[in-house]
Amino acid sequence: xxxxxxxxxxxxxxxxxxxxxxxxxxxxxxxxxxxxxxxxxxxxxxxxxxxxxxxxxxxxxxxxxxxxxxxxxxxxxxxxxxxxxxxxxxxxxxxxxxxxxxxxxxxxxxxxxxxxxxxxxxxxxxxxxxxxxxxxxxx
Numbered sequence: 502x503x504x505x506x507x508x509x510x511x512x513x514x515x516x517x518x519x520x521x522x523x524x525x526x527x528x529x530x531x532x533x534x535x536x537x538x539x540x541x542x543x544x545x546x547x548x549x550x551x552x553x554x555x556x557x558x559x560x561x562x563x564x565x566x567x568x569x570x571x572x573x574x575x576x577x578x579x580x581x582x583x584x585x586x587x588x589x590x591x592x593x594x595x596x597x598x599x600x601x602x603x604x605x606x607x608x609x610x611x612x613x614x615x616x617x618x619x620x621x622x623x624x625x626x627x628x629x630x631x632x633x634x635x636x637x638x639x640x
Contacts, residue, residue: 502557502584504591507539507546514555515548522574530639534560534572547591549575549584559588561596561604568596570606589622607631 507515516531525531538546538560549557556579560572570592575584596604606624608615616626 502549502551502587504547504549504557504587506544507535507548507558509539511548511555515558518555518558518574518576519572521577524572524574528635528639533639538562545592545595547588547595549588551579551584557584557588559592561592563596563599563601568592568601568604570604573606585618586622 512532512535515535516525519525519531535546542562545561545563547559547561548555554576556576558572558574559570562569562571570589573585573588575588593604604624606619608619
């Protein structure tokens with residue numbers, strides 16, 4: 502799998518990937534999420550290409566204190582082959598190069614099986630609760 506930065510021509514394939522991986526939510530417009538990322542820091546939006554097909558994505562951010570990983574996805578037909586680990590490693594390398602000391606991610610309650618995967622990769626559950634507040638509605 503080749504990992505490279507997102508390109509505008511990837512948009513439809515990325516959205517289809519997110520939908521196939523059940524990452525999309527009605528309150529998050531994926532096109533707006535992509536546009537926001539591209540306006541902020543497109544270099545931390547990566548895709549994985551295998552045999553000309555977009556099969557993976559990872560969107561990361563870093564504000565100077567912590568990095569965050571979002572939209573990590575691997576096409577269902579390609580899961581279990583290490584592609585997700587390679588995407589995470591690429592994000593980690595990019596953030597380390599910026600001096601980022603810690604990478605955070607969130608796992609939805611309906612996907613507890615992912616906790617074991619992330620544990621094997623060295624991610625641990627913290628003693629905190631993540632809170633959120635919608636500032637701009639995507640409707």
